[in-house]
Amino acid sequence: MSTKYFPKDFLWGAATASYQIEGSPLADGAGSSIWHRFSHTPGNILNGDTGDVAADHYRRYKEDIALMKEMGLKGYRFSIAWPRIYPYGKGKINVKGMDFYDRLVDELLEAGITPFITLYHWDLPATLQDLGGWANRDIACWFADYADYMFQRLGDRVENWSTLNEPWVVAFVGHLFGEHAPGMKDIYSAFLVTHNQLRAHSKAVRAFREANIANGKIGITLSNTSHDPATDSMEDKIAAKVAHEWNNYPLFLHPIYYGDYPDTVKEFLKEYLPKNYYKDMEEIKEEIDFVGINYYSGDLVKFDPDSPLGGKSVKRGLPKTEMGWEIYPEGFYKILKGLQDEYNPKEVYVTENGAAFDDKVENGEVHDHKRIDYLKKHFEMAHKAIEDGVKLKGYFVWSLLDNFEWAFGYSKRFGIVYVDYNTQKRIIKDSGKWYSQIIKNNSLDF
Ligand SMILES: OC[C@H]1NNC[C@@H](O)[C@@H]1O
Numbered sequence: 001m002s003t004k005y006f007p008k009d010f011l012w013g014a015a016t017a018s019y020q021i022e023g024s025p026l027a028d029g030a031g032s033s034i035w036h037r038f039s040h041t042p043g044n045i046l047n048g049d050t051g052d053v054a055a056d057h058y059r060r061y062k063e064d065i066a067l068m069k070e071m072g073l074k075g076y077r078f079s080i081a082w083p084r085i086y087p088y089g090k091g092k093i094n095v096k097g098m099d100f101y102d103r104l105v106d107e108l109l110e111a112g113i114t115p116f117i118t119l120y121h122w123d124l125p126a127t128l129q130d131l132g133g134w135a136n137r138d139i140a141c142w143f144a145d146y147a148d149y150m151f152q153r154l155g156d157r158v159e160n161w162s163t164l165n166e167p168w169v170v171a172f173v174g175h176l177f178g179e180h181a182p183g184m185k186d187i188y189s190a191f192l193v194t195h196n197q198l199r200a201h202s203k204a205v206r207a208f209r210e211a212n213i214a215n216g217k218i219g220i221t222l223s224n225t226s227h228d229p230a231t232d233s234m235e236d237k238i239a240a241k242v243a244h245e246w247n248n249y250p251l252f253l254h255p256i257y258y259g260d261y262p263d264t265v266k267e268f269l270k271e272y273l274p275k276n277y278y279k280d281m282e283e284i285k286e287e288i289d290f291v292g293i294n295y296y297s298g299d300l301v302k303f304d305p306d307s308p309l310g311g312k313s314v315k316r317g318l319p320k321t322e323m324g325w326e327i328y329p330e331g332f333y334k335i336l337k338g339l340q341d342e343y344n345p346k347e348v349y350v351t352e353n354g355a356a357f358d359d360k361v362e363n364g365e366v367h368d369h370k371r372i373d374y375l376k377k378h379f380e381m382a383h384k385a386i387e388d389g390v391k392l393k394g395y396f397v398w399s400l401l402d403n404f405e406w407a408f409g410y411s412k413r414f415g416i417v418y419v420d421y422n423t424q425k426r427i428i429k430d431s432g433k434w435y436s437q438i439i440k441n442n443s444l445d446f
């Protein structure tokens with residue numbers, strides 16, 4: 001057993017998102033979001049759950065920040081609900097909505113916790129969806145205006161900003177698979193949404209440069225699944241490469257760093273890319289300060305001529321989390337190392353990593369050993385990645401609190417803090433206590 005230390009000032013934190021924890025979606029003048037609509041549309045969410053109350057964080061934020069302080073978190077990643085700021089997506093500002101985030105940031109700073117803001121984590125103002133949402137090219141301006149206003153209001157106290165959370169999930173789960181808001185099933189819209197999110201992201205980055213925020217850093221947060229070829233055959237290897245370049249960070253980083261979509265996306269999916277997309281690439285190619293990596297799991301990819309991507313996902317019989325996702329820590333290393341090798345970002349943050357397990361309260365405690373084991377294995381891989389040159393500067397566990405897990409509602413618990421939704425009581429799980437020690441020692445014994 002040896003002790004391995006993480007770099008000095010490594011930013012250990014926890015992550016959440018507005019619609020998943022806040023509740024009070026229409027309070028104090030906030031506008032409706034596409035997730036308010038989607039969760040209130042019967043049939044979309046397990047058990048008919050909605051984000052109407054969630055973890056009641058909009059009202060309990062001070063108590064939650066006290067919990068973060070008790071656990072010794074260095075950082076806290078959270079998202080701004082665009083419809084609280086602009087109830088109609090643009091135009092009129094809602095002062096009370098802005099005040100909530102002003103107070104939240106001040107409370108975090110008072111607790112010595114570094115704020116890490118995500119500008120968009122899926123709760124698009126519903127009125128913008130009525131104008132076409134992310135499929136409307138004008139959203140690049142709508143988003144950049146919203147981003148610029150946030151930079152003006154919070155830029156004096158917040159240095160770390162991520163524009164979009166998991167734009168792949170927004171584009172494909174929301175516009176092709178139809179399982180997320182706005183519930184569309186149109187592959188052409190999904191690629192148009194991919195493209196417009198890139199345009200919006202880079203326009204916001206330029207606004208960020210203009211805002212001249214002292215020590216400011218801006219990036220983007222991308223979802224990733226580690227895709228390995230099912231066999232050594234060339235067919236499976238190509239299928240795994242296509243899956244990687246479409247499903248993971250390359251789909252967005254290739255345009256941002258190199259000004260074009262990845263080769264396999266252009267080769268296999270050109271039909272679906274917006275016509276004349278290339279004209280926007282100069283605008284999209286815009287330097288960022290860090291890449292946010294979200295990682296949960298991996299799979300095997302087998303050549304499959306019937307699939308539009310030429311491949312299908314295959315399980316390998318590994319232990320799974322409550323989400324049915326295989327536990328594959330090696331994939332975490334592959335994604336982090338692959339990112340550094342392929343794009344050489346200035347900095348990398350793990351903006352999400354964690355697991356859902358069937359947590360139970362026993363005598364006022366939650367002995368979530370499986371989550372501790374999951375996190376420990378992934379921390380080991382993160383440490384190995386740093387040793388191998390990945391410029392990893394911080395790690396945010398998903399999630400601080402049990403919360404609204406989108407189409408699964410409250411049935412899946414990812415928190416290091418347990419939430420009893422009947423009483424809104426919080427219980428720091430064993431994993432939260434264990435994590436506190438890791439942060440305090442800034443090291444792992446393995
Ligand atoms: O599925 C777990 C998490 N994945 N990334 C986005 C978050 O909003 C999810 O809760």
Ligand SMILES: [Ca+2]
Pocket residue numbers: 152153154155156
């Ligand atoms: Ca200010």
